Amino acid sequence: MRIDRIDVYRVAMPLVTPFRTAFADDTAIESVLVRMEGDGLFGWGEGAPNLPTYSPESAAGAFVTIRQYLAPRLVGRDIASGEELQALLAPIKGNRFAKAALDLAWWDLEARRRGMPLWRLLGGKGPDVMVGADFGVQDTIDELLALVAGAVADGFARIKLKFRPGWDVDMVAAVRGAFPDATIHVDCNSGFTLADTPMFEKLDAFNLAMIEQPLAHDDLVDHAELARRIATPICLDESVTSVDKARKAIDLGIVGYINIKNGRVGGLTNAVAIHDYCRAAGIPCWVGGMLESAVGSRHNLALATLDNFLYPADVFVSKRFYDPDLAGREVVHSAPSTLTAPETPGCGSEPIAERLEAMTVEHVEIRP
Numbered sequence: 001m002r003i004d005r006i007d008v009y010r011v012a013m014p015l016v017t018p019f020r021t022a023f024a025d026d027t028a029i030e031s032v033l034v035r036m037e038g039d040g041l042f043g044w045g046e047g048a049p050n051l052p053t054y055s056p057e058s059a060a061g062a063f064v065t066i067r068q069y070l071a072p073r074l075v076g077r078d079i080a081s082g083e084e085l086q087a088l089l090a091p092i093k094g095n096r097f098a099k100a101a102l103d104l105a106w107w108d109l110e111a112r113r114r115g116m117p118l119w120r121l122l123g124g125k126g127p128d129v130m131v132g133a134d135f136g137v138q139d140t141i142d143e144l145l146a147l148v149a150g151a152v153a154d155g156f157a158r159i160k161l162k163f164r165p166g167w168d169v170d171m172v173a174a175v176r177g178a179f180p181d182a183t184i185h186v187d188c189n190s191g192f193t194l195a196d197t198p199m200f201e202k203l204d205a206f207n208l209a210m211i212e213q214p215l216a217h218d219d220l221v222d223h224a225e226l227a228r229r230i231a232t233p234i235c236l237d238e239s240v241t242s243v244d245k246a247r248k249a250i251d252l253g254i255v256g257y258i259n260i261k262n263g264r265v266g267g268l269t270n271a272v273a274i275h276d277y278c279r280a281a282g283i284p285c286w287v288g289g290m291l292e293s294a295v296g297s298r299h300n301l302a303l304a305t306l307d308n309f310l311y312p313a314d315v316f317v318s319k320r321f322y323d324p325d326l327a328g329r330e331v332v333h334s335a336p337s338t339l340t341a342p343e344t345p346g347c348g349s350e351p352i353a354e355r356l357e358a359m360t361v362e363h364v365e366i367r368p
């Protein structure tokens with residue numbers, strides 16, 4: 001399919017409430033949306049790096065990179081597969097969120113061209129996806145306990161707790177004490193070092209499903225050392241940016257799980273490849289997200305239908321973060337802890353024009 005035009009939007013999406021993690025308190029999320037046109041159809045993609053606190057990328061940087069370096073490599077070209085698209089972008093190093101926005105737009109466009117739901121095009125096992133609840137840092141432990149109680153009562157299959165210095169072992173002890181049987185894990189967002197090993201050893205007492213990305217965002221070697229010293233499985237998120245990194249993490253004996261995010265790995269093409277590699281290696285995966293609009297969330301949901309995603313996903317209903325969502329066909333629960341990928345062609349959501357206009361910081365159109 002020939003790519004005739006690419007539109008790039010940098011947007012700022014106001015959050016319902018601030019989101020606090022190991023590195024920041026966010027009141028709005030910056031994201032980049034791509035509209036790709038070909039064969040008289042269009043598809044939408046999204047890369048949501050926000051600020052350069054999760055990874056080295058930012059939405060502002062991704063916008064420039066797509067405009068200057070990536071989109072010009074694609075417009076006017078015939079692109080028959082995700083692998084072809086990635087090969088055209090390969091001379092540009094890194095910049096995976098920027099590449100993801102284009103890769104996802106291509107997949108949405110391809111699914112629409114074939115008249116197929118994206119999840120079926122990817123080879124999903126069925127439309128229903130188990131999802132978890134995810135809680136950032138709260139002002140008090142009691143506030144967190146009330147939120148967890150709500151999620152447990154709502155039937156969420158697992159609870160993820162953001163974990164940062166000062167909001168650490170005592171917080172986990174309180175939650176585990178109140179909910180002895182819940183499936184719980186912590187996400188450290190690379191906020192610690194090997195010097196914190198004694199603290200991680202204490203976490204072994206709380207029967208956590210996993211500790212997500214305890215050490216530096218680009219590290220494998222120290223994670224391998226930590227994995228030798230604790231019993232709780234480690235899940236890598238930030239550190240796994242490619243199939244090659246997944247291979248190294250598995251060979252080093254680090255991972256009990258790998259979290260796969262479309263944005264972090266450069267799009268669906270690479271996300272599926274990492275999923276397939278992990279399946280062959282016997283490593284279970286789960287799908288993460290970056291507080292995308294419904295466009296990105298629908299892509300995450302389509303990915304999560306693949307069969308080696310064996311732990312509940314971080315895909316959320318729109319109202320959890322945005323009211324209104326930038327995109328229409330907002331994501332809603334189909335059952336407790338369940339989201340259902342739609343049967344409509346493509347990913348199933350696209351921006352609502354007036355909301356996109358209101359949230360756009362900058363926009364550019366690229367033609368051959």
Ligand SMILES: [Mg+2]
Nearest residue numbers: 187212213237
């Ligand atoms: Mg994470």
